[in-house]
Amino acid sequence: MSNIFKIAVLPGDGIGPEVMKQAIKVLEKIQKYIKKKIIIDTYYIGGSAINKFDDPLPKITLNGCEKSDAILLGSVGGPEWDYLPLNKRPEKGSLLKLRKYFNLFVNLRPSFCYKNLSILSPLKEKILNKGFNIICIRELIGGIYFGLNGRKGNGKNEYAFDTETYSRFEIERIAHIAFNIALKRKKKICSIDKANVLQTSILWREVVTEISKKYKSVKLQHMYIDNAVMQLIKNPSQFDVILCPNLFGDIISDQCAVITGSIGNLPSASFNQNYFGLYEPAGGSAPDIAGKNIANPIAQILSLAMLIKFSLKEEKIYIKIKNAIQKILNLGYRTKDLSINNSKEKIVTTDDIGTLIIESI
Structure with a gap:
């Protein structure tokens, strides 16, 4: 070495x-x-x-x-x-x-609030007093940001499109990372999707649920993206590890940053299969x-x-x-x-x- x-x-x-x-x-x-x-x-x-x-x-x-x-x-x-x-x-x-x-498919972004900077957070004091220490795990090289996209047509018939695709393999590998991280923390994962609307989210939920059976000591919760952004404001202390597909992870990780009071205090790390x-x-x-x-x-x-x-x-x-x-x-x-x-x-x-x-x- x-x-x-x-x-x-x-x-x-x-x-x-x-x-x-x-x-x-x-x-x-x-x-x-x-x-x-x-x-x-x-x-x-x-x-x-x-x-x-x-x-x-x-x-x-x-x-x-x-x-x-x-x-x-x-x-x-x-x-x-x-x-x-x-x-x-x-x-x-x-x-x-x-x-x-x-192939940096996994992004880790921790979110925590320094006690002496808590006044900068937009959250109420009674919420901040509960404390929070969240790690957002975002799938980084799949989904809508890397799917087929473009613009077609002219005039009133012009349209644009962005395509989201996820394979079972892509979901499995990020899920294993998330569960292994959860094992070293509070053994809790909240997986974010929109499985009531999107086919990619239905597959995401199915695969994450299957993977969870290999990590029986970790408690898995599923949450729709719209509910998740509300819950982060109401009670961020309920979260520990948050697992997200690319688009939703972009949204959630930025919100996690804002509730700390300053995005200027937060780092991130991205890895491939070889770390x-x-x-x-x-x-x-x-x-x-x-x-x-x-x-x-x-x-x-x-x-x-x-x-x-x-x-x-x-x-x-x-x-x-x-x-x-x-x-x-x-x-x-x-x-x-x-x-x-x-x-x-x-x-x-x-x-x-x-x-x-x-x-x-």
Whole structure:
């Protein structure tokens, strides 16, 4: 087994390079705790790659990712590239292609609320007091985003279509991942579908139910997507592991982020069958604040922490980073997006937050 671990770093667009810089600072600090030597190679992706290579996912980036042991990705996109055809824009032209190329079929997005930031959540205090710690597991390379689509006809007869398909195999493999994760948590899964309307959801429910019989200690619940978004607002504490097809997972995972109070605090991880991982923040590239040194780097740093946990198998270091973030928040340090106009707050820059986290590890 090699003593070297290679990370392909893709800073992205907007605030991406700024917050990635903070994650790399953290990585340099914790290198001494990691058994393997970390090697970082940086590549263009998204809008920055379009500007340099006229391609949101150039071959040099793809080749670099292939040679790596994990990918640390920043946010991509922005209005600068909205003039391009949809499949050439940063989001679809790089993110969807990257997911498909590496067969990253499972996406994990944790959702939790820091107690001292709970006032930022849109939820009522009595709901927040119950607490919640949810992990949303989203099937990432199937469904409507990758199905047949197009536009036909002219004038009043013009129409557009998007097709959703799911195979038994695709549902089985994501379900096994979800049940195995549930075994290490509260042994509860809520599977999301629209089985009262959609054929793909009927198959989804049937297959997930079949797989559940192999995990008898895990309690399985099915819930329609429309009810699920309501229940997340009314009582998020009822959920532990949420399993979703691609489209519904996109909706649910973003809602899970919003109820925490700030999408800027949440990471995500995507894997293939070999557990090759891509790690990225849940939020966007925020081009309106790019270059101002006020962006929140916590989600990017936590994405690095997930890489350390899942790809490097260093659980203790993952916990060190999480604890360091909690410590600086407890001390009142905030980037502007986390401000609640409290006299105890200390509003600091992107660079400052990174440095404070490093000093607390």
